[in-house]
Amino acid sequence: MTREHAATLIGERFGDAQVEGEHPLVVTLPVGGWVSFAQFAKDTLGCRFFAFSTAVDWKEQGLEVVARVDNLDDRVAVLMKTRLGAGVSECPSLTPVYRGADWMERECYDLFGIRFDGHPDLRRILLSDDWEGHPLLKSYAVDTPHPPYR
Numbered sequence: 001m002t003r004e005h006a007a008t009l010i011g012e013r014f015g016d017a018q019v020e021g022e023h024p025l026v027v028t029l030p031v032g033g034w035v036s037f038a039q040f041a042k043d044t045l046g047c048r049f050f051a052f053s054t055a056v057d058w059k060e061q062g063l064e065v066v067a068r069v070d071n072l073d074d075r076v077a078v079l080m081k082t083r084l085g086a087g088v089s090e091c092p093s094l095t096p097v098y099r100g101a102d103w104m105e106r107e108c109y110d111l112f113g114i115r116f117d118g119h120p121d122l123r124r125i126l127l128s129d130d131w132e133g134h135p136l137l138k139s140y141a142v143d144t145p146h147p148p149y150r
Helices: 003-013 031-043 101-112
Strands: 019-021 025-029 051-058 063-071 076-085 090-092 115-117
Touching: 003 019, 003 025, 003 076, 019 063, 025 031, 031 063, 051 101, 051 115, 063 101, 076 090, 101 115
Parallel strands: 025 076, 090 115
Antiparallel strands: 019 025, 051 063, 063 076
16 A cells, blocks of 8 residues: 555545645545544555544634554555534544544543543543643633642
8 A cells, every 4th residue: 555545545435535745644524524534544544553643722713633543564644634613522433443542532532622422431531520621722711720739
């Protein structure tokens, strides 16, 4: 599998996806195609290694979820992106496809407030249960009082 062949397969299967870049291939998808593309990347492109998942708060444009998967044998990397939109904080979970997404999705929930539908154990992972808000959101006030570390 080459990057060019992977880009061709993505274009044929996901016509609504925007594919750019060389390494990694950057694929921007609608939220509805998030899980189906992840399954396609694993089964068809051979991207069995889940490298990471995170999010970006673009303020007025909303949240964006980003995940990278790799085909380590053929050295093909795919950076998946989906924009949730302004005021939306729900995204389908990738844990049914990649078990490695579990704790990274919990981190995004904890720090950005993104609810991953279908996640088996969505709860805080870094901050205490009594923490209010999600500190990596641009709307989070820097001077928000919080309990001291124990």
